[in-house]
Amino acid sequence: MKKCLKTLFDNFEIIFSSIFIIITTVLVLVNVVMRYFFHSGIYWTVEVTTSCFVWSVFLGAAGAYRRNMHIGVDILVNKLPETLRKIVETIVKIILLVINAYILYLSIIFVKNSYIKPTQVLGISSAWVSSSLIVSFGLTTIYSIQNLILSLKSFAVKKEA
Numbered sequence: 692m693k694k695c696l697k698t699l700f701d702n703f704e705i706i707f708s709s710i711f712i713i714i715t716t717v718l719v720l721v722n723v724v725m726r727y728f729f730h731s732g733i734y735w736t737v738e739v740t741t742s743c744f745v746w747s748v749f750l751g752a753a754g755a756y757r758r759n760m761h762i763g764v765d766i767l768v769n770k771l772p773e774t775l776r777k778i779v780e781t782i783v784k785i786i787l788l789v790i791n792a793y794i795l796y797l798s799i800i801f802v803k804n805s806y807i808k809p810t811q812v813l814g815i816s817s818a819w820v821s822s823s824l825i826v827s828f829g830l831t832t833i834y835s836i837q838n839l840i841l842s843l844k845s846f847a848v849k850k851e852a
């Protein structure tokens with residue numbers, strides 16, 4: 692049970708992102724079949740699939756950030772001596788922390804402003820979709836802090852050795 696919970700916790704962004712993409716795919720397929728065979732679609736599928744896709748993208752981005760899977764051009768950094776490379780990587784992590792925290796701040800403002808706007812078909816608050824920004828950039832900010840702490844600890848270990 693503990694192993695299952697640990698796996699769930701370690702991969703929750705990817706799991707929920709996958710669930711949202713499955714919902715998106717199933718709803719699109721069902722709507723295509725309904726339109727093709729019954730000449731009538733489900734009116735709310737576009738809104739739900741768009742919302743699920745947005746959540747899938749932002750949760751997937753947070754999961755990729757957590758695992759350092761984003762594309763980076765590090766050819767010049769890799770040619771630096773190890774100490775200088777670690778300094779540059781730490782500076783980049785500080786910059787990413789600041790950027791992620793600032794986008795999180797902007798996301799909170801955006802969701803506050805979109806809260807009163809209902810979606811066109813279902814009439815629910817747009818904040819349900821927009822809050823994916825807060826979750827995603829909140830997680831990436833947390834992961835930025837973790838990455839920065841690990842980077843700083845690697846300096847401390849190097850100095851002690």
